[in-house]
Amino acid sequence: MMIKKPELLAPAGSLEKLKWAIDYGADAVYLGGTNYSLRANAKNFTLEEMEKGVKYAHSNNAKVYVTVNIVFHDEDVINLGSYLTSLQNIGVDAIIFSDPLVIDVAKKYAPKLELHLSTQASVLNKDACNYYVNQGVKRVVLARECSKNDIADIINNTTAEVECFIHGAMCTNLSGRCVLSNYFTNRDANRGGCCQVCRFNFDLYDKNDNLISKDSNFSIAPKDLSLAKYIKGMIDIGIDSFKLEGRMRSIYYIATIVSTYRKLIDMYCNKNVDSAYINRAIKILYRCANRDVAPQFFDKKAGVNEQYYGGRQEDSNQDFLAVVTDYDKRNKELVLEQRNYFKTGDKVTVFGPGMDDYSFVIERIKDELGNNLDAARHPQEIIRVKCDKIIPKNALMRVNFLD
Amino acid sequence: MKKILVKVNNEEELTYPADGYVLGVTRFCICFNKTFNINEINEIIKKNNDKEIYVSLNKPVFNFEVEEYKNLLLNLDKLGLNGIIVGDVAALTYDLKTPIIIDQLHLNNSSLTVKYFLNNGVKGVFLTNDITLDEINKIKDENKNGLLFKQVFGLPHLSSSVRSLVTNYLSYFGKKSNSKVYKIKERIDDDSYFIVEDYFGTHILGSKPINLINELDAIKVDYAIIDGYLLDKKIDNVLKAFLENDVTKRKEIDEAFNSNEGFINRKTIYKVKNDD
Numbered sequence: 001m002m003i004k005k006p007e008l009l010a011p012a013g014s015l016e017k018l019k020w021a022i023d024y025g026a027d028a029v030y031l032g033g034t035n036y037s038l039r040a041n042a043k044n045f046t047l048e049e050m051e052k053g054v055k056y057a058h059s060n061n062a063k064v065y066v067t068v069n070i071v072f073h074d075e076d077v078i079n080l081g082s083y084l085t086s087l088q089n090i091g092v093d094a095i096i097f098s099d100p101l102v103i104d105v106a107k108k109y110a111p112k113l114e115l116h117l118s119t120q121a122s123v124l125n126k127d128a129c130n131y132y133v134n135q136g137v138k139r140v141v142l143a144r145e146c147s148k149n150d151i152a153d154i155i156n157n158t159t160a161e162v163e164c165f166i167h168g169a170m171c172t173n174l175s176g177r178c179v180l181s182n183y184f185t186n187r188d189a190n191r192g193g194c195c196q197v198c199r200f201n202f203d204l205y206d207k208n209d210n211l212i213s214k215d216s217n218f219s220i221a222p223k224d225l226s227l228a229k230y231i232k233g234m235i236d237i238g239i240d241s242f243k244l245e246g247r248m249r250s251i252y253y254i255a256t257i258v259s260t261y262r263k264l265i266d267m268y269c270n271k272n273v274d275s276a277y278i279n280r281a282i283k284i285l286y287r288c289a290n291r292d293v294a295p296q297f298f299d300k301k302a303g304v305n306e307q308y309y310g311g312r313q314e315d316s317n318q319d320f321l322a323v324v325t326d327y328d329k330r331n332k333e334l335v336l337e338q339r340n341y342f343k344t345g346d347k348v349t350v351f352g353p354g355m356d357d358y359s360f361v362i363e364r365i366k367d368e369l370g371n372n373l374d375a376a377r378h379p380q381e382i383i384r385v386k387c388d389k390i391i392p393k394n395a396l397m398r399v400n401f402l403d
Numbered sequence: 404m405k406k407i408l409v410k411v412n413n414e415e416e417l418t419y420p421a422d423g424y425v426l427g428v429t430r431f432c433i434c435f436n437k438t439f440n441i442n443e444i445n446e447i448i449k450k451n452n453d454k455e456i457y458v459s460l461n462k463p464v465f466n467f468e469v470e471e472y473k474n475l476l477l478n479l480d481k482l483g484l485n486g487i488i489v490g491d492v493a494a495l496t497y498d499l500k501t502p503i504i505i506d507q508l509h510l511n512n513s514s515l516t517v518k519y520f521l522n523n524g525v526k527g528v529f530l531t532n533d534i535t536l537d538e539i540n541k542i543k544d545e546n547k548n549g550l551l552f553k554q555v556f557g558l559p560h561l562s563s564s565v566r567s568l569v570t571n572y573l574s575y576f577g578k579k580s581n582s583k584v585y586k587i588k589e590r591i592d593d594d595s596y597f598i599v600e601d602y603f604g605t606h607i608l609g610s611k612p613i614n615l616i617n618e619l620d621a622i623k624v625d626y627a628i629i630d631g632y633l634l635d636k637k638i639d640n641v642l643k644a645f646l647e648n649d650v651t652k653r654k655e656i657d658e659a660f661n662s663n664e665g666f667i668n669r670k671t672i673y674k675v676k677n678d679d
Contacts, residue, residue, distance in 0.1 A: 072513045073534060074541055101515035104522075121510075125466040127473065127493035134496075135523070143463075145565045150466040174463060177508050178562035179533055182671050183596075183609060184589065188533070190509060193673030202589055204572065206582035209595075216576050218587060220568045220605075297565070304571045 005269045006239055009065070009163065010258045011247040014043050017254055018053045018064075023353045023394060024255045025262030028063035029053070030096060032247065033087075036068045036080065038120070038192045039247050051090040063093040069118040071176065071190035072099045081109035088113050096141065098176060103135050114138045119165065120176040120190070124150070126157040133160045141243065144170060144225065145297045152237040161240040166227040167257055167285065168245020170296060172198035172220045172307075198222070201310055217310030222302070226293035228285045231264045252320035252339070255396055256288045259351060280402055287401060290317055321348060322376070322383075324395040333366075333384040334391055336376075343375035347403065350387075352395025359400050360387060405619075407645050408457065409638070410557070410630040412436035417447065419642050423455030423485065425628060431460035431472060433490075433603055434560055434632055441478055448482055461490040461506045461529075462563075462603055473497055488529060488552075495524050502526035504552060508560055509533055514545035521549040527625070528552070532559040536618055536667050543623035550625045555616070556641055556656075557630030558597060559609040559665055568605040569598060584633060597633050608633060614662035616644055616653050622667075634660060 010026035012018035021029050031053065032044045045053065050066065057064045066087055070076060080102075087095060088110035095106065095113050098120035106113050116139040117123065117132050124143045132140055139161035142151060146164070155162050171178065179189050180197035187193035204218035205211055212218070225245070227234060234242065242265070244257050260281045267273055286293055294306045322336035334350075342348065342362065349359045365373040366384045376383050406422035412435060417424060426444055427435030439447065439458075448456050458479060464472045476497055479487055486502040487494070494503060505511065505520050506529030517528045527550030530539060543551055569585055572578075586595040587607070594610035612634065619627065629645060631638035636659060644652035656662060 071510055072516065074513050074515075074538055077513060077515055099510070099513070099516055100519045101513060104515065104519050122463050125464050125469040125491070125493055127469050127496050128464070128491055131492045131496050146466065153466055172566065172568070173562040173564040176510055177463070179509050179531075180562050180607060182533055182666070183559070183561055184592070186669075186671055188671035188673040190512075190533075191671070191673040193671070197589075200589055202587040204569070204598075205586040205588065205595065206580055207584040207586070208582075209586070212573075212578060212580055212585070218572055220564070220566075222566070302566050304574050307566070307568070307571055307575075309572060309575050 003235060003269050003271075004238055004240075006235060006265060007241040008258065008261055008265060009241050009243045010254060011244060011249070012053065013039075013247040013249070015045065015049045015053055017251055019056055020251045020394070021254050021258050022057055022060050022062045024258040025353065026062060026258050028065060028093070028241070029057060030065040030067055030243075030247075032067045033083070036070055036076070036083065038067065038069050038190075038194075047086055047090065050087070050092065054091045058091065065094045065096050065116060066092050067096045067118070068102055069096055069098045069120050070192055071120070072101055073191070076191065077101070077105075080105050084110035084113060094138070100135070103137070107136065116163065117141060119143055122174045122176050126154045129154055129158040129160050133158060139163055139240070141165075143175065145174065147300070148230070148233060148237065148298050151239060155238050162238075163241035163243055164234065164239050165225060165245055166231075166234065166242045167261070168225055169291075170222040170225050172222050219308050219310045221308040222296070223292045223294045223306055223308060224289050225296045226285055226289070227295055227298055228261070228264065228282045230295060230298055231261070232268050235265070235268050250320070252396060252398070253288055255351075256398075257285060259353070260284050283402060287319065288317070319399040319401065320396065321399060322397040324350065324352065324391050324393060324397065325382070326393060327387075327391050328384065329390065331384075332386060332388055334387040334397075336383050336385060336397065338376045338379055338381045338383055340379075341375060341377055342399075347400040348397050349400045349402070350391050350395050350397050352392050355392060355395065358389050358391065359403060360389070362386075405622075405624055406455065406626050407642065408455070408626050408628050409642060410435070410459075410628055410632065412630070412632050416631070416638070417451070419639055420646065421454070421629070421642060423457065424451070425457045425459050425488065428458050428460045428475070428479070430602060431462055431464070431468075431475065433462045433563060433601065434599075434606055434608070435459070436632055441475065441482075444479070444484075445482055448484065455485040457486045457488055457504065458484055459488040459506065460494070461488055461508070464491040464493055469493060486526065502550075504529055504550065506552070508563070512538070514542045517542050517546045517549060517551070521546060526550055530624065532613060532665055533671065534666065535670060536622060540621070540623045551623070552626040552628060553622065553624040554613065554630055555619060555622070555627040555645065556612060556614055556638070556662070557628070558612050558633055561596065561607045561609055563604060563606045565604040567600055569600055599633070609665070612660050612662040613665035613667070614653065614656050614660070615664060615667055616648075616656065617650055617664070618667055619645060619648055619650075636660065
């Protein structure tokens with residue numbers, strides 16, 4: 001039986017990140033414009049940047065989806081029609097929306113734009129899915145609370161393409177059905193202002209105001225999602241698109257998760273399963289996240305082990321050491337732009353588009369003038385390290401944590 | 404002339420002299436203290452033929468429940484209800500004859516969204532608590548053919564999670580509690596927010612009830628809802644004040660329930676820094 005290969009859909013928080021995501025193997029990227037997107041306080045894309053992104057993506061056989069996923073108030077609707085027309089004109093492949101008014105506006109102003117329903121609409125069942133199909137929606141991003149059985153049954157009973165999140169931060173609450181941010185900070189959760197109240201610490205009381213959480217904070221914060229262990233199962237049930245969360249994450253994070261899931265998907269679809277690589281991939285993905293990860297609702301209802309209970313939730317990660325800007329064949333040296341401290345004697349790994357991971361020990365570090373250094377200490381400093389293997393530009397160097 | 408409905412949280416409230424009642428349907432509604440099955444709903448309709456009776460299935464529906472949901476709606480459709488309030492668009496695919504009111508908690512905030520639903524088989528829309536009086540009135544001006552429903556008194560819903568957040572916490576730390584209702588307090592803020600668990604998961608509600616008696620005349624909705632969910636005092640006097648549109652009772656109500664106006668005169672923000 002032919003295996004349907006799912007799309008790998010990556011976040012693109014900027015034009016630079018869009019290129020990294022595509023270079024590292026994404027089939028499609030999603031991004032937000034300066035308005036109408038739920039990451040209101042991110043850099044986001046101007047129309048000119050979007051046009052450049054679309055050209056770059058299409059020239060690399062990748063697609064671009066634009067989020068128009070706020071829950072609109074009347075004041076937000078201004079210029080939406082002309083904006084959608086512009087998206088259609090610059091060749092955007094689809095918009096991702098949650099408010100159904102977008103269906104009407106898109107039909108009028110941009111009828112060729114494909115409509116993808118956002119997870120913000122929290123579609124949990126096949127009949128809701130089919131409702132939106134009848135409204136002209138091509139793809140539904142299912143609620144992250146759907147189980148494998150739910151997803152399989154929905155796929156078997158709808159003509160919609162089905163997209164599911166496979167990796168990244170989770171909401172504690174059902175998407176779109178949470179306005180904690182509005183009430184705690186006056187910042188509108190469903191218009192891109194969410195301040196993540198679900199990551200605050202609380203005191204818990206019973207109804208009679210007796211403190212229950214005397215010695216331990218009450219927290220409702222969820223761990224991140226990772227379905228790295230369930231890729232085969234997700235391919236088997238026929239999910240059309242695997243979505244990675246993280247429009248506000250670093251290029252290192254994007255490159256790592258995109259390249260790792262790319263290899264996992266290709267491996268399963270080509271029936272060339274390497275269990276050693278799967279174990280390595282899981283370690284890479286788990287380490288790359290700055291929080292603990294869990295499969296959340298995919299294999300069972302998320303329970304005790306899928307939450308945090310106070311304490312630090314985010315660890316800063318200094319694994320990202322440098323960007324490869326060139327390879328000097330004559331001197332067999334990598335030219336690097338430094339990101340985090342490393343020194344001679346350290347074992348590092350280089351990974352990049354179209355190459356297998358390559359690990360080696362740093363024998364020598366030189367600055368731009370050729371002076372020997374005992375360590376690379378300065379972010380963005382251009383340095384050179386001895387490396388016998390030819391490494392492509394834009395590969396990344398990280399701490400070797402697997403050997 | 405707008406009508407006043409009571410969202411029924413106990414049997415006694417069915418004796419209150421409202422224009423009608425909103426009944427929660429067992430296992431398919433959230434944030435009702437008392438729920439009813441189809442036979443009980445049928446009896447209530449028979450006993451209250453001078454009242455408008457709405458039922459609420461205001462929760463998103465899991466895939467495993469969807470057949471039961473459909474059958475339940477088809478049966479409710481036969482009862483002669485004034486309307487069925489639904490939280491899941493799946494209901495719009497069942498060709499129901501009873502007027503359908505859509506209530507997606509926080510998703511219906513604009514004139515065009517309401518217009519969209521009115522053009523797609525819905526008779527009315529339950530507006531969110533997250534918009535201002537001016538926004539509500541513009542929605543009505545743009546949608547005179549549809550019915551608008553709005554909570555005017557009671558604790559606002561803030562969030563719903565499928566997770567059992569309190570049970571998980573108690574289990575993790577080996578704590579025990581017999582409480583059905585909890586409160587959470589953020590350390591830099593004195594407000595206590597209600598948190599409750601049910602078969603769906605966990606819901607967080609506001610720290611203070613909203614009280615829109617001052618706005619009752621001005622607010623252009625067709626149905627104003629009074630809700631005593633989780634409040635420790637009876638709402639009969641609140642209802643009386645709303646039925647009589649007695650704005651002089653505002654202070655008395657606010658003092659009794661520690662209520663406020665919510666977002667009715669206050670806009671939320673969402674851009675907190677420049678893109679650069």
